[in-house]
Amino acid sequence: HVQLVESGGGSVQAGGSLRLSCAASGYTASIVTMGWFRQAPGKEREGVAAIFTGSGTTYYADSVRGRFTISRDNAKNTLNLQMNSLKPEDTAMYYCAARGTGGNWSLTRLYKYWGQGTQVTVS
Secondary structure, eight states: OEEEEEEOOEEEOTTOOEEEEEEEEESGGGOOEEEEEEEOTTSOOEEEEEEETTTOOEEEOTTTBTTEEEEEETTTTEEEEEEOSOOGGGOEEEEEEEESSOSOTTOGGGOOEEOOOEEEEEO
């Protein structure tokens, strides 16, 4: 089993930056993919970015590519999301997720482990 705890959300003005972190604990050796997802009120949860832990390959949603950067500190079992040039449409609850398999990085149903979420508000 894997536990995920997010931190770093908050409120920021448009154009500003935030950095989210996700601390993973438990059987972290089983993790193959880690990702960030977000869900705005009234909308479905969507993939933001993901990283394959073995190769380090990263993936981004078109809406955030060039503004967000996902990274993982393997020694600390921490997943990070640096968010720059934030826009009001980035406002959402952001979730960290992990799974022990590969496949399409953006499919929520393929992720077994989820954090509780951290709110990001851009005004």
